[in-house]
Amino acid sequence: MAQPILPAAIAFLGGGNMAQALISGLLAQGHPADCLHVADTDTAKLADLAAQGVRIYDASAGQTAAAIRAAEVVVLAVKPQVLQAVLTPLQGVWDRQLVISIAAGIALVTLKDWLAASLAVVRAMPNTPAMIQQGATALYADVEVSTDQRTVAEQLLSAVGLVRWLDDETLLDAATAISGSAPAYVFYLLEHMIATGEAMGLNTADAAALALQTAVGAAQMAAQSHHQGTDTPTTLRQKVTSPNGTTQAAIAALDAADVGQAIAQAMHACATRSRQISQEFGATPPTAVQTTGKPTGKPQ
Numbered sequence: 001m002a003q004p005i006l007p008a009a010i011a012f013l014g015g016g017n018m019a020q021a022l023i024s025g026l027l028a029q030g031h032p033a034d035c036l037h038v039a040d041t042d043t044a045k046l047a048d049l050a051a052q053g054v055r056i057y058d059a060s061a062g063q064t065a066a067a068i069r070a071a072e073v074v075v076l077a078v079k080p081q082v083l084q085a086v087l088t089p090l091q092g093v094w095d096r097q098l099v100i101s102i103a104a105g106i107a108l109v110t111l112k113d114w115l116a117a118s119l120a121v122v123r124a125m126p127n128t129p130a131m132i133q134q135g136a137t138a139l140y141a142d143v144e145v146s147t148d149q150r151t152v153a154e155q156l157l158s159a160v161g162l163v164r165w166l167d168d169e170t171l172l173d174a175a176t177a178i179s180g181s182a183p184a185y186v187f188y189l190l191e192h193m194i195a196t197g198e199a200m201g202l203n204t205a206d207a208a209a210l211a212l213q214t215a216v217g218a219a220q221m222a223a224q225s226h227h228q229g230t231d232t233p234t235t236l237r238q239k240v241t242s243p244n245g246t247t248q249a250a251i252a253a254l255d256a257a258d259v260g261q262a263i264a265q266a267m268h269a270c271a272t273r274s275r276q277i278s279q280e281f282g283a284t285p286p287t288a289v290q291t292t293g294k295p296t297g298k299p300q
Contacts, residue, residue, distance in 0.1 A: 010036055025159030025160040101122070135161030136161055173274040
């Protein structure tokens with residue numbers, strides 16, 4: 001059977017950064033702008049999208065239902081804290097659409113309760129580099145989502161970067177820790193590298209340029225090696241760490257400060273908070289990632 005193409009009519013409930021990233025990716029791939037529908041309460045956002053040819057709906061004026069009825073796929077792109085309030089008045093509107101939720105922490109069982117309809121629902125955990133089509137998105141779908149619908153979800157999220165399917169919904173908490181929230185870890189590291197470079201005498205422009213390009217180059221080296229099946233990040237680190245050299249001195253300082261352990265603790269804290277958010281919205285899924293004992297940051 002031929003692979004299905006992405007449905008033409010796609011609606012976004014919410015026109016924030018992630019929705020705009022997906023829309024930009026779809027437009028870059030040639031998706032017709034007038035087949036994209038966005039409902040939001042922010043008139044400035046709607047005006048910007050309208051200027052790109054996207055069909056807009058004023059959610060504050062009760063036009064969200066019209067956006068849903070116009071679409072074959074609906075992306076839930078509003079903040080988790082307001083999603084229930086958005087969906088509850090719309091329970092009689094749905095008609096076999098594929099629903100893709102990018103609302104962090106809202107479990108499938110909760111989403112289906114709020115939708116009050118027999119719909120195929122996919123959960124997605126994208127990250128902010130999607131805004132430049134360099135994102136990483138984890139997806140999960142239960143058995144009610146067909147193979148064709150999984151393909152549609154994958155095609156849509158692939159418009160902004162890498163897509164990986166998970167076979168257990170609880171693993172989305174781990175995905176949040178390793179990719180969803182993880183750009184902030186990288187920005188945090190760069191923030192301190194640049195500040196330290198300045199403290200050592202570099203001007204801000206030079207410190208920022210050197211640190212940022214190093215991060216880009218190192219990430220590209222690691223990604224290329226991963227795709228080629230050659231060096232792991234551990235091997236790459238070992239290759240650049242000459243005995244008694246400058247890099248070894250830096251790595252020794254990181255080890256002495258137990259930075260690996262701190263990274264592990266940060267990721268576990270992120271995953272724990274993701275589970276807590278699910279529970280706050282009524283879901284109590286089983287735990288699939290480590291929550292007890294001492295997390296390790298040491299590569300094996």
